[in-house]
Amino acid sequence: MKIAIASGKGGTGKTTLAVNLAAALGNQAQLLDCDVEEPNVHLFLPLVQGQKETISAPVPEVDLDRCNFCGACGQICQFSAIVPLEQTVLIFPEMCHSCGGCYLVCEPGALRERGRELGMIDRGLSQEGVHGVYGRLRVGEAMAPPLIRAVKARMDLSRTVIIDAPPGTSCPVIAAMKGADYVVLVTEPTPFGFHDLKLAVETVRTMKLPMGVVINRSDIGTAEVKNYCAREAIPVLLSLPYSRPVAEAYSRGQLLVKEIPGFKEQMLALFEQISGGRQGS
Amino acid sequence: MKTIAVSATEKSLDSPVDLRFGRAKYFVIVDPETMDWEALDNAPNINAAHGAGIQAARLVAENRVKTVLTGNCGPNAFETLQAAGIQVATNVNSTVRQAIERFKRGEISFAQSSNVQKHWS
Numbered sequence: 001m002k003i004a005i006a007s008g009k010g011g012t013g014k015t016t017l018a019v020n021l022a023a024a025l026g027n028q029a030q031l032l033d034c035d036v037e038e039p040n041v042h043l044f045l046p047l048v049q050g051q052k053e054t055i056s057a058p059v060p061e062v063d064l065d066r067c068n069f070c071g072a073c074g075q076i077c078q079f080s081a082i083v084p085l086e087q088t089v090l091i092f093p094e095m096c097h098s099c100g101g102c103y104l105v106c107e108p109g110a111l112r113e114r115g116r117e118l119g120m121i122d123r124g125l126s127q128e129g130v131h132g133v134y135g136r137l138r139v140g141e142a143m144a145p146p147l148i149r150a151v152k153a154r155m156d157l158s159r160t161v162i163i164d165a166p167p168g169t170s171c172p173v174i175a176a177m178k179g180a181d182y183v184v185l186v187t188e189p190t191p192f193g194f195h196d197l198k199l200a201v202e203t204v205r206t207m208k209l210p211m212g213v214v215i216n217r218s219d220i221g222t223a224e225v226k227n228y229c230a231r232e233a234i235p236v237l238l239s240l241p242y243s244r245p246v247a248e249a250y251s252r253g254q255l256l257v258k259e260i261p262g263f264k265e266q267m268l269a270l271f272e273q274i275s276g277g278r279q280g281s
Numbered sequence: 282m283k284t285i286a287v288s289a290t291e292k293s294l295d296s297p298v299d300l301r302f303g304r305a306k307y308f309v310i311v312d313p314e315t316m317d318w319e320a321l322d323n324a325p326n327i328n329a330a331h332g333a334g335i336q337a338a339r340l341v342a343e344n345r346v347k348t349v350l351t352g353n354c355g356p357n358a359f360e361t362l363q364a365a366g367i368q369v370a371t372n373v374n375s376t377v378r379q380a381i382e383r384f385k386r387g388e389i390s391f392a393q394s395s396n397v398q399k400h401w402s
Contacts, residue, residue, distance in 0.1 A: 080332025082356075084346070085342055085365045092357055095332055 001275055002161040004180035004202075008196025010167035012186045013216040014241075016250060018164035019044040023257045024260030024267035027129035030159040034148045034176035035166040036119060036135035043253045047132050055135075055150045056115030057143075059096040060088040060103065064109035067177075073102035073111065094142060118147045123154065128255070131159060145175040152179070160271070169203045177204070182274050183211040184237065189221035197225060201234065212237040212274065238270050283317065285384065286341040287377045288351040292320035294378045300352025303334030308341055309377045313385055316378075334358025342367060350380045350389065359395035371396040381386040 005018040022031040024121055033041035060073070060082055067089055074084040082089065093116045103111050119137040126132055135151040137144055144166070152175075155161050165176035177183055183204050187197040197213070204211045213229050218239035229236050240246075245260035249259040257264040283299070288305030289296040297351035299305035321340060326333040334354070341349060348400040349362060350373045362369050368391045373380050383389050 008328075080335040083335055083339060083361055083364075085339070085361070086366050090361055090364050092332075092335065095335075095357075156352075 001182070002155070002157075002163065002180045003274060004163040004165050004177045004183045004209075005186060006173060006183055006200060007167050007186045008166040008200035009187065009193050009196070012167075012188050012193060013214075014167065014186050015040045015044070015164055016215075016256065017184065017214060018162050020256045020263065021127075021267050021271060022130045022162045023128045023255050024160050024264045025130075025160055025162075025271060027131075028160050030131040030133065030156045030161045031126075032066055032151050032155065032161060032163045033079075033132070033134040033136075034151055034163050034172075036137040036144050036147050036151070037166060037172065039134055039136050041132070041164055042122070042134050044255060045126040045128065045130055045132060047124030047134070048127055049120055050122050050132075053121045053123070054117055055119055055121055055147055056117045057096075057098040057099070057146045058113040059089055059093040059116045060111045061096065061114045062091065063110045063112065064088065064114055066108045068108050070107065072105040072107070076101040076105050097143070098146065116142065117141075118150070121147075121151055121154065131156060144172040148172055148175040152176075160275075169199050173203065174207070177207060177209065180209055184214055184270075184274070185211055186214045186216055187225055188217045189215055189223070189225040191221070191224075193221070194224045194228065198228070201232065214270070215239045217242040233275075237273050238266065240266075254262060282314075283312045283319065283344070284347040285313055285381060286310045286321070286344070286346040286349050287373070287380055288323075288349075289320070289377050294381075295376050297376055298350065298352055298373050298380055299373065302349070302351040302354045303358050305337065305351070308337075308344075310341075310344055310346060311377070311381050313381055316381070318377075332357070335361050338362045338365065338367075344395045348384070350384065353397040354392065354395050355397050356395040356399050359392070359402075371375055 005014045007014050022029040033039045071084045073082045079095045081092050122134040133154045166172045185200050187193045212235040219241040286308040288299040289307045290307045297303045304327045311318045326336045334355050338358045342365035349369045354371050370389045371392045
């Protein structure tokens with residue numbers, strides 16, 4: 001089973017939930033850090049036996065001796081990544097989405113592929129036995145989805161796969177949630193949290209994925225989030241009131257399932273709700 | 282020969298220079314000898330999600346311009362203009378006509394690099 005942990009608003013507790021859910025499940029869990037622009041999972045679940053891989057995406061390179069300056073590559077490129085001029089061809093690798101169109105339309109065969117480094121993937125085992133696959137985007141790289149897809153290509157479907165998604169509703173979020181069996185949206189009952197939850201719900205509905213909500217710091221703000229979930233028939237899987245010991249453990253990079261009595265049981269009950277009932281909207 | 286392109290907010294020699302190169306409303310291309318001019322509509326690039334500067338540079342290059350006078354020019358647009366053999370002056374903030382006159386008097390200095398940073402969509 002693949003469970004994506006997402007949210008509209010950032011800072012609601014996605015990573016906290018993802019790492020603690022994974023740690024509660026232990027060896028049964030594989031945790032994917034798909035928040036590759038700001039990967040934080042490693043702070044809570046460092047990998048003790050790990051291997052690193054560099055991930056790259058193909059971008060074109062031109063052989064000007066073979067180019068006939070027909071301009072076809074520039075016409076098919078939707079991202080201005082390849083720009084044929086009168087006597088040369090410019091390539092902007094950071095604009096390239098690696099669609100491969102330019103190679104297909106290049107009649108003289110003047111284009112070949114080279115790799116542009118997207119980032120790194122760390123794979124290994126955490127001390128708790130969680131199997132980790134952590135993506136990390138190269139500083140300066142703007143395109144997260146291809147790296148997120150590379151992280152997901154390393155999924156082990158014999159385990160419970162937990163995907164820590166980036167915040168928001170843009171392409172990286174879609175890439176992280178795509179193909180999940182269930183999406184957990186973490187929110188907080190503030191006006192900002194509520195506003196972004198609605199955007200996230202619309203996104204998940206468009207993707208036709210079952211979902212449930214976890215309300216973090218549930219005793220602050222207003223009842224709007226709760227009422228909205230009831231009205232929209234979205235199950236509230238868990239409500240976690242604000243707790244200073246939780247905040248302190250988090251700030252030290254500790255696991256709540258280890259530090260907070262009863263937290264592990266809450267995580268296991270949450271997993272039971274998701275996997276047993278498969279309830280959603 | 283209309284060899285100078287000036288980014289402009291209106292289709293006129295008396296238009297203010299559009300401070301944005303890639304997302305300029307128009308390019309007024311001018312023959313500095315005769316002051317004969319025409320306007321190129323940059324509409325397709327104004328709302329482009331990305332690559333506006335590159336495409337605007339291509340547009341002026343296709344019109345066989347040798348010089349661009351504009352306000353701000355980012356690195357991708359600058360690189361494209363350079364590769365097309367076009368010299369660029371940035372920080373020009375007069376009207377199109379005044380900019381051309383300054384160019385003719387040799388008062389315009391040309392940029393060695395872009396004057397604004399890359400922006401991501």
